[in-house]
Amino acid sequence: MFKPTPNPPLFTVTPHQETETLLVNASETLSSLNALTCNLAFDLDTSQRAILLGIQQMAEMGQLLVDQALEQISPSPAA
Template identity: 85%
Template sequence: MVKPTPNPPLFTVKVHQHTETLLVNASETLSSLNALTCNLAFDLDTSQHAFMLRIQQMAELGQLLVDRALEQVSRSPAT
């Protein structure tokens, strides 16, 4: 069976949001993901613990990248 239409997205982002606003929200989301995965990792057995910590490291890297972009946007003059 093939669905005639794809599933709609669960979340959307408003059009015409300021880049700084988007980056702040992305940073907060990644920070929450980082905390959740770190907490969950310590409730898992050894193999799952290591896997969850790898996910946590990817979230942390994403947050570092977003935070650096946010710094650059904040420093650039308004156009």
Template identity: 85%
Template sequence: MFKPTPSSPLFTVTPKQTTETLLVNASETLSSLNALTCTLAFDLDASQRAIMLGIQQLAKLGQLLVDRALEQVSPSPI
């Protein structure tokens, strides 16, 4: 009989990262998701394309929110 053992997480975030670093990485990840879903959407039929573009819009909204938080945490010099 197989007894499952707890495994370590596949992905982790090191605990001592700054908020700015976390936000920059989140923004880059969402930007990649946006590009991937946008590219994939045009390889799909109309109904699936609409779903993929909905996902793409959510990714873009998430990126806009993260970018605004990043501006508040670390304003760019003028």
């Protein structure tokens, strides 16, 4: 008998994706989040702007970590 999973996740990641593919997509998502938060921050008052810019900084730190991981698994050609 089929038994549904209680509270299944709304979003999932396809299993067995290559690490580089996952990191590239994470990088693009973080980059979009960075752009959205920067644009929105300047539409807010001072206290809300500070909170949103804090979130933006955390997204940027995540971006740096993902970019470094990508560089380690797939180094870019030396300039």
